[in-house]
Amino acid sequence: MLEEKDPFVYAHEKEKEIVWMSQNTNQIKTSPKIMESMIKALEEGKHNLYPHRDGILGFKDDILKDLGLKGEGFDALITNGGIEGTYTLTRSMLDEGDNVIASDPSFMPIHHQIELCGAEPKEIDIYKDPYKLSIDEVNEAVNGDTKMILLIDPLNPLGSSYTEEEVKGISQIAEDNDLLLIHDITYRDFAYEHTLASEFVPERTIFACSFSKNVGFAGMRLGALVMPEEYSDILHKYRTNVLSANVIAQVGAKKALETKEEWLPDMLEQSRKNQKIIKEAVEEIPDVHLPVYPSSTNMFVIDVEKTGLDPQKIQKKLLYEHDVFVRGGNYLSKTAGDKFIRVSFTVPEEGARKFAEKLALVMDDLR
Numbered sequence: 001m002l003e004e005k006d007p008f009v010y011a012h013e014k015e016k017e018i019v020w021m022s023q024n025t026n027q028i029k030t031s032p033k034i035m036e037s038m039i040k041a042l043e044e045g046k047h048n049l050y051p052h053r054d055g056i057l058g059f060k061d062d063i064l065k066d067l068g069l070k071g072e073g074f075d076a077l078i079t080n081g082g083i084e085g086t087y088t089l090t091r092s093m094l095d096e097g098d099n100v101i102a103s104d105p106s107f108m109p110i111h112h113q114i115e116l117c118g119a120e121p122k123e124i125d126i127y128k129d130p131y132k133l134s135i136d137e138v139n140e141a142v143n144g145d146t147k148m149i150l151l152i153d154p155l156n157p158l159g160s161s162y163t164e165e166e167v168k169g170i171s172q173i174a175e176d177n178d179l180l181l182i183h184d185i186t187y188r189d190f191a192y193e194h195t196l197a198s199e200f201v202p203e204r205t206i207f208a209c210s211f212s213k214n215v216g217f218a219g220m221r222l223g224a225l226v227m228p229e230e231y232s233d234i235l236h237k238y239r240t241n242v243l244s245a246n247v248i249a250q251v252g253a254k255k256a257l258e259t260k261e262e263w264l265p266d267m268l269e270q271s272r273k274n275q276k277i278i279k280e281a282v283e284e285i286p287d288v289h290l291p292v293y294p295s296s297t298n299m300f301v302i303d304v305e306k307t308g309l310d311p312q313k314i315q316k317k318l319l320y321e322h323d324v325f326v327r328g329g330n331y332l333s334k335t336a337g338d339k340f341i342r343v344s345f346t347v348p349e350e351g352a353r354k355f356a357e358k359l360a361l362v363m364d365d366l367r
């Protein structure tokens with residue numbers, strides 16, 4: 001009999017024992033300089049004062065520099081995580097009756113934020129090859145009420161990414177129809193190749209950024225919106241925290257940007273090794289496959305539709321019997337959520353190997 005306790009309560013109670021693969025968190029070690037900078041800031045009492053509303057000195061410039069946008073007419077708004085940034089964005093830019101072109105599967109909390117504004121996420125079913133929005137599908141979905149295109153690139157949960165030509169084509173749709181293009185680039189650092197929409201429509205592109213995934217700051221709650229300067233006033237007006245974000249997190253994130261060349265290659269190497277470990281395990285299980293491989297994020301979808309098994313039951317059995325926490329697809333798709341589990345692989349290698357071993361056992365048991 002499976003434990004019926006709330007899975008997140010259970011997982012947090014056993015935090016040290018859990019292989020945490022359910023929320024795309026990153027537990028792979030980065031540069032020790034990042035931690036040292038935060039410890040030093042604590043020792044100096046930086047946390048006793050509010051940071052400047054625009055962030056600690058130099059942090060915004062480092063964010064813009066990292067994207068190649070410093071001096072290009074862009075501004076940055078520091079937020080408490082990427083999700084606060086998208087809330088600020090939707091709240092300030094959408095009115096009742098508007099619609100936003102988006103995908104399904106997707107990171108559905110953003111769709112909920114759209115609905116809170118009285119607007120509609122127009123969700124295009126992408127759970128089919130090539131597992132991402134096509135230029136034609138986006139173009140056909142636009143109507144007189146469309147206000148934005150939400151381009152999550154690379155895409156949570158599928159791990160797919162967009163080519164330069166695809167980003168250019170979707171950007172052209174935004175240009176032709178006077179739309180904003182919201183480019184959620186949370187997983188950009190994991191991509192093999194990546195193109196920013198600002199290369200084509202800089203005056204229409206707003207970026208949603210996060211430090212939760214690349215440098216592993218999920219618990220620090222730090223992100224940013226990066227926007228053309230003409231949108232600065234309206235987005236700052238609707239910001240939910242006029243006292244900026246966690247100052248210790250900002251110190252660490254600034255150091256992470258300054259030292260990215262020291263830690264990112266090793267982190268990606270381990271992440272991609274873990275991908276391969278899981279792929280090899282999946283290939284040994286009948287009727288199970290990876291729709292997208294390799295992933296351009298720190299996760300991928302494992303399709304279990306042909307097994308006839310409920311992804312929620314797979315999630316529960318892995319967690320309560322084996323201390324491996326993955327996520328059933330219903331959190332990420334209204335139409336295909338009963339077909340897959342989502343697994344993030346930025347965990348220590350032993351965690352990826354444990355999942356690879358236990359997945360086959362769980363599938364056999366449930367069959």
